[in-house]
Amino acid sequence: MALKFGSKYILSLCAVTALAGCTNSFGLDVRDQFGGILDTTSAAENSVTERPEPDARGVITFPSYQVVLARTGDRIGDVAARIGVDADRLGRFNGIPQEAILRYGEVIALPPNMTAVAADGAPLTPTVVDISELSDDPSAGPKPAEPKRHRVVDGETVYTISRLYSVSAEDLAKWNSLSLTSELRPGQYLLIPITQNRPTPVSAPGEGSITPTPPSSTRPQPRGELPPAEAMTMPTTADATAPVTVPVPVANTGPVTQASQSDARFMRPVSGTIIRSYKKGTNEGVDIGAPEGAAVSAADVGTVAAITEDTKGVAIVVIKHADGLLTVYTNVDNLLVKKGDAVTRGQEIAKVRAGTPSFLHFEVRKGLESVDPDDYI
Structure with missing residues (x-):
């Protein structure tokens, strides 16, 4: 005897399926019914993250x-x-x-x-600095995903x-x-x-089967994905885990800082005004506005672990310190140190590079994780 489905039944089933999709739960296995139009297995097995919030300009x-x-x-x-x-x-x-x-x-x-371009005229250029090769922390997490x-x-x-x-x-x-x-x-x-893959669950006895993943042999490959922009990476020197991104976002104002000795874990590497503050996941360090040619000093005693350049030839200096800490200095030139050099606290290592505005980008890393430099200087 052939089964007939009334319009109310179809609408009810569609509503149940839609609700199941909204809650990211697994529902009835109807993939082979109605020509496959209700197949939402892939979506149900992959929850998504929230889209990042834009800045004030969108x-x-x-x-x-x-x-x-x-x-x-x-x-x-x-x-x-x-x-x-x-x-x-x-x-x-x-x-x-x-x-x-x-x-x-x-x-x-x-x-x-x-x-x-930021309000102060500085380009908000997203850059990538890979310090994974220099980290002492083998358990640091992977590179943040991007859509x-x-x-x-x-x-x-x-x-x-x-x-x-x-x-x-x-x-x-x-x-x-x-x-x-x-x-x-x-x-x-x-x-x-961005999806967060969920493990395929196993049903308990008597609960019925959970919707399996449908075959993907006929699914076309995604189209239109752009290749990533050029990124700057550190050379290999030690155990590796994953790269860490350092995007440079919008401008903020802050107090004038002095590069002087103190009881803090690190000293400030340059005198100037903080024009971009630290924000985890957005700006992994601080940008300190300083005149072109201003002296950049090592934040503490350590060893120059790496010196490299980005695709535009802008230098990056990484100094390795005790306790698994790293300091990163970018937007500098006229380097006074080389890889492997031992440096002392306050020793001049470079000059601030010319720019509009000119500034030093300074980071503190614990393993691969960025931390707020204000907690250390």
């Missing part, structure tokens, strides 16, 4: 790229002016005509080698893109300030939510 800085969120009534020129970048290039990269009115919260991707970017092609929808990356359509829409039925524009970039 900029979100990830380790290797940046995006900016549009405001109500924005055109691409308004967004470009707010973050100090070229409007024509920004529009072309995102497939957005200059006269188009942007949707509130629309994600605008910054092209490679284009970075938002993939997908470039939309003609005919794609929120649903089809979510299936490419095994995330729920609801999560994809939420991350990109979309509705489930939003019309996508060819050339538009979407952020793919």
Whole structure:
């Protein structure tokens, strides 16, 4: 006898399935029913993290790229002016005509080698400093994840893109300030939510089977992901675990600091004003504004563990201290030390590099984890 499903039954089943997806729990195994349209196994097995909050201008800085969120009534020129970048290039990269009115919260991707500018004129360039080779802590965690970017092609929808990356359509829409039925524009970039893989559970006797993972042999490969921006890495010198990212975010003001001896664990490496404060996961150190050519001093006795340069030739100095502590000095030149040198507390090691503004980026690391330099100086 053939079974007939009334409209109320279908709607009820869809509602149950939707609720199961919202709570990231496992529900009825209906993958083989109704042509597979209710198959949400992959999404159910992968919970997602929250999208990072933007700064006051709508900029979100990830380790290797940046995006900016549009405001109500924005055109691409308004967004470009707010973050100090070229409007024509920004529009072309995102497939957005200059006269188009942007949707509130629309994600605008910054092209490679284009970075938002802070209120003080300093570029908010996300950079990567890999100090994992220098760490004494073998248990330090992995490199923080960043979302993939997908470039939309003609005919794609929120649903089809979510299936490419095994995330729920609801999560994809939420991350990109979309509705489930939003019309996508060819050339538009979407952020793919970062998933937290959950172990496949085993059902207890009498509880029934848990929905297995469906085959993926016919699933197309994700398209449109951008390669990461150029990153600077330290040379291998010791046991390795994972890299640590050091994005440089928005400006703050702070008191004038003096590079002098004190009872603190470390001394301040340069005299100047703190223009960017420490914020875990956003700015892994402090930026101290100082004149070009100002002396940069070793924060304490130690050994120069590494000297390297980023892709633009800007020097990075890492000094290894007792108790598994490292100090990192970037945006310097005219180096006075070399790898392997023993240094004393307060010994001049370099000069502040020219810039608008000129500043020293200073970090304190315990193993691979950054810590607030203010707790040590």
